């Protein structure tokens with residue numbers, strides 16, 4: 001599919017609207033009308049006070065939200081209540097009548113309703129199956145249960161050897177786990193299109209009857225329709241301060257970056273004969289190159305003396321050139337890159353899913369937490385909806401929107417690029433925030449497929465994402481331990497993204513945490529202002545000392561962790577990718593006074609920001625509001641900048 005040009009700007013069409021089912025969402029009216037918030041707040045404080053034996057005067061509501069469940073039509077009002085003395089955060093939900101509600105029971109009911117309506121099929125596949133002829137076949141995602149693997153020797157910082165060992169263990173584990181279903185498919189006259197090496201997924205072309213048989217298997221978690229994606233088309237280094245980091249001798253040396261691309265025109269490969277790109281390898285060297293892939297590659301790795309890539313010292317790129325825009329080919333190309341040792345995976349493609357998570361989101365979430373790899377995704381260029389595209393809706397990736405630096409490295413006057421995706425993913429409490437950060441996506445000159453080997457690019461989030469991939473490589477060059485901590489990479493990049501393009505500085509709808517600043521993120525890593533640990537239930541509250549903070553500075557603290565798909569916790573929506581943990585962040589000044597709290601329900605990060613009135617040691621405390629899994633990889637990073 002070609003992007004259409006409207007008014008001179010390339011606009012990529014939403015491609016998968018046909019066949020989509022819109023789930024009924026409780027309307028704003030039905031939420032607001034029965035609630036008297038003052039009464040609810042008083043009731044919540046009173047209830048928690050009685051339940052926990054704490055005087056009401058010591059409790060503060062730090063967050064409140066409506067948790068909505070579209071399939072059952074339920075809407076609960078929830079509050080997070082802080083006990084200032086103990087730093088504990090207590091939760092409560094009140095139902096439509098103002099009575100205390102059991103959120104877990106409501107989640108279970110939602111999951112049961114999903115199961116009743118669709119079984120293990122996603123709604124689109126369920127609708128497709130309803131109209132399929134018996135001799136027809138369709139390619140589906142078959143998500144299997146996650147095999148239990150002993151990952152205990154892969155905690156902490158992984159050496160390259162350990163990383164390779166982890167990958168080889170995963171290949172063996174998934175192959176064994178997938179074998180029975182593949183054997184079954186062979187008996188069903190079904191074609192296995194691709195068996196994943198790094199996730200419990202098999203793609204197969206199957207009949208209606210086989211879909212029904214598969215859904216009865218206990219090792220099958222879900223069956224989902226496959227989609228297709230498009231390139232997220234549409235000066236920059238000094239604006240994002242990459243040149244400052246180069247001046248410190250960090251250019252990405254030794255860090256393998258993969259560019260995952262879907263075809264635009266005929267091909268999706270990087271033109272490695274461009275003299276400003278080192279001669280890399282391709283997943284499918286037999287297929288044509290593309291301008292889009294080559295431009296994206298240049299933003300990471302161009303060695304041109306003027307138009308340098310953000311991490312121009314990285315080794316030759318891995319061109320994960322998918323032969324088509326389909327799920328199967330993208331996943332296969334991504335897995336090739338993982339096997340080649342990619343530490344950063346850069347994705348400048350996407351598809352509109354109406355803000356609900358898709359399988360590609362779930363797949364990339366799996367890639368991050370199970371392989372310890374950093375994945376960066378373009379937010380997408382929705383022509384009208386404003387929606388972030390799949391896979392930019394994924395939890396564990398870093399989603400990147402685009403801003404316009406007006407062709408000057410000075411920050412004043414920079415604006416958001418108008419088509420940069422920003423509408424947030426649907427979630428139980430509706431408080432996820434995407435994109436995480438933004439980078440320059442306009443007025444960029446990058447590498448091209450033919451002489452003179454440079455081109456002035458059209459605008460798009462496609463060009464912003466690779467800047468963040470390059471930033472990740474710079475940070476990994478600074479500190480190689482980061483190659484096994486994507487959570488810390490995300491936390492440091494968000495903590496450093498202090499260039500506020502629009503809205504609030506801490507976090508706002510269109511620019512997320514803000515425009516990246518590679519030099520501030522590098523300060524965070526170089527000065528050891530970061531931590532990354534595998535944590536369990538007993539580790540909380542977890543206190544980090546932010547030492548030696550000067551007065552009169554802006555300090556930003558970011559905590560980040562992962563989703564663990566495919567997860568059999570009650571799913572929200574149609575994807576088995578809920579969060580097992582809800583951590584919150586409270587920050588105290590040297591006198592022990594609370595200066596900041598960040599307590600979202602549905603993000604897998606928290607971000608706090610404050611200006612320091614005194615110098616000294618501050619404390620960041622991460623508390624567990626909810627912890628349902630066995631362990632989490634949790635990272636915390638902070639930055640110090642001028643207000």
Ligand SMILES: [Ca+2]
Nearest residue numbers: 405408409410
């Ligand atoms: Ca500027």
Ligand SMILES: [Ca+2]
Nearest residue numbers: 502503504508
């Ligand atoms: Ca902002």
Ligand SMILES: [Ca+2]
Nearest residue numbers: 422434435509
């Ligand atoms: Ca947003």
Ligand SMILES: [Ca+2]
Nearest residue numbers: 583584599600
């Ligand atoms: Ca939280």
